[in-house]
Amino acid sequence: MLELINDFNQLKFKYNEQGLMPAVVQDYQTKEVLMVAYVNQESLKLSLKKGETVFFSRSRQKIWHKGETSGNKQQIKEIYYDCDQDTILFMVKAAGPACHTGEDSCFYRKLAEENLLDKDQPEQPKAAEFKQGQV
Amino acid sequence: MLELINDFNQLKFKYNEQGLMPAVVQDYQTKEVLMVAYVNQESLKLSLKKGETVFFSRSRQKIWHKGETSGNKQQIKEIYYDCDQDTILFMVKAAGPACHTGEDSCFYRKLAEENLLDKDQPEQPKAAEFKQGQV
Secondary structure, three states, X not given: OEEEOOOOOOOOOOOOOOOOEEEEEEEOOOOOEEEEXXXXXXXXXXXXXXXXXXXXXXXXXXXXXXXXXXXXXXXXXXXXXXXXXXXXXXXXXXXXXXXXXXXXXXXXXEEEEEOOOOOOOOOOOOHHHXXXXXX | OEEEOOOOOOOOOOOOOOOOEEEEEEEOOOOOEEEEEEEOHHHHHHHHHHOEOEEEEOOOOEEEEOOOOOOOOEXXXXXXXXXXXXXXXXXXXXXXXXXXXXXXXXOOEEEEEEOOOOOOOOOOOOHHHHHHHOO
């Protein structure tokens, strides 16, 4: 069961033109970002009531209780909201993968990463140099 | 400098009606979610080029190089994208607070948390009972 820290009815959340707010879902233990979905006012209230994540599916245009069919429910440990009050952060304990592909997180593909052999970084010794310097 | 893992031009990112995608920003060490902002195609390309987060400011309707005036830049360590290709995740090393309020994270306020004294949980011994049962 969830306990409200702030008066929900006093908070003026800013929903977009479709009446939605993005909701980031993060694993409460590993801190991994599992997914980003959307809530409307009704699904946010249902999340609070059930203690499990309930979204609004943009593709199906209806309330989506995560894991209701797959079993991969997300038990809510904490809910945060941002400074602009237009984004929600769910800290959850997930019963299974967040992603429909079976991956734990929907963010399983990397677009880019820091090139550690960048000129700004201290240069790594070359294999030959390394050997010379070692006993 | 960032190295592309996937061919950016081959990826078909799904921008919304305003040409935007939400971008979650997470601290690469603490894993704290720092903020959620929006990118358009141009700002995402600039992020890749600079190796620092560049967003599109919805309020100012222009490209927003995070930290350009405040100094609180976010150096990109890794970029992930989600299964639907409509959300980006930046793993960053932040030079300062992400939030304009001075807080490290924009998600500094809690809406709700799990009530650990819930009926579903094993009941805690009452003070009187505890005393009786102890030496």
